[in-house]
Amino acid sequence: MAKSATLAITDGQLRAAINGLLKDLLDKEVVGAILVPLAHPAGNNVVPTLVTSSDYLERADVLAPVMPVNAARIIQTMTRLTPANVKTAVVMRPCELRALVELVKLRQAQLDNLYLIGIDCPGAYSVADYAGFAAEKTSDEFARAAWHGQEDPKLRAGCQVCEYPVPLMTDLTIGLVGQDLSQGLVLTASSARGEELLEGLGLTTEAPDAVAKREAAVSRLLEKMKGIREKFFEETKAEIGGVEKLSEVFAPCIRCYNCRTLCPVCYCRECFFDSPTFELEAERYLGVAGKRGAVRMPADTLLFHLTRMTHMGTMCVGCGACEEACPSDIPLLKIFQLTGANVQKLFDYTPGRSLDDELPPTTFREDELEWIGEK
């Protein structure tokens, strides 16, 4: 079976070419359903939608620069208890795929019958900014400009410093990087399921040149993002380091827990912070206030955020959903990426890379971290 293929783009219509591919998946009965972003009739949002009739796929817009939710959450809702009973293709951005891999490892989602289709991601705007964009430009124009290396300061914070704008673990990749998007794009299968999709679509001619072009361009892209991230970490450390600055950063927190709700890997059914563990009686709060002279209420704001960093740090995929969800514009993505990247480095762990990498807090090695507990 073929591992790669080119997809021709007719009259420069990139979106139409991708939608044609998705339509074929349903019409040729390769899969029974597709979870894919569809343009909302209101015109101001593009929303993940579960589609079984190919008539709706004209509305599909996988490159539209908006990600209202991390779709890994949707797969979690659908498959936590029972896997999909129909072959279902899911078209996801790299950060969504990575979050899904983490959720599978956490036994919060099941991949049976799912065909993961990852896209090379040109980034996204906040939902609010997208409405303005959609009134003026098309996703084709956006995607072309992005891959021509045009910097876009309006992209979401997470997208600006994205470590992996290309899929890490997926069955099939819709490859745009390094391709002439007026002519065609490249599809690459990285698993038996991916090959099954290509076979079902009748795409049997390998495209080694396009694959090689993409691979070279991908390594250049990752190198570029690495440089951007190094600078970003330095700036962030200066911006938020120390008790005083940290206090300032979290001063506007209203404790709505939106960051927790929208985080794709913050998975507990019942959160510690919804438990009465630190909910004290009047007497105790008054005691704390009495000792210190004053105590901010609701209490434990920094505790909440620091705890989330320890719980989610190793799994943070940097999708930026937390920052998007924050009504007080706290730079959560910055803080979580800085702390997350360092913790991930500590355990040489890349969230979302592979189902075989064990979650760091669930395992250990005898010969590691020997400096902990030393005099």
Place this chain on the structure above:
Amino acid sequence: MAEGENGFEPKIIGFLCNWCTGAAADLAGTTRAQYPPNLHPVRVMCSGTVDPVYLIKALLSGADSVMVGGCHPGDCHYVSGNYKARRRIAMLKNIFESLGLDADRIWTRWISASEGPEFAEAVREITEETRQKGPNPLSADWAL
């Protein structure tokens, strides 16, 4: 509690495992080993049960240092709890460092049930070093 020269007496919250460090604390007591009264022990069944949230909570609520005490690596009563604790503590210290907070206020000691003198020595060491550091700025801030 006798106050130090600068008027500062550190408060240290210790999470001591039932089988090793907790038993060592008992031994230190029954053998009348002398050590400062600054450590407030909390008995836990295993160092592996200590979620970082409790260490952070202590540091935000008046502790000047926190300590986790467990069995020596390889000797955990529950086989591997202390190895998991080690990862969690390393993670927490790493996050504190990233944020410019004082990771050296988070202590770990592996002390077996027979090591009463070692326990007394550890409390002396942690108390003295914390005294040198001065009060924990995290617990002084009402607005966090």
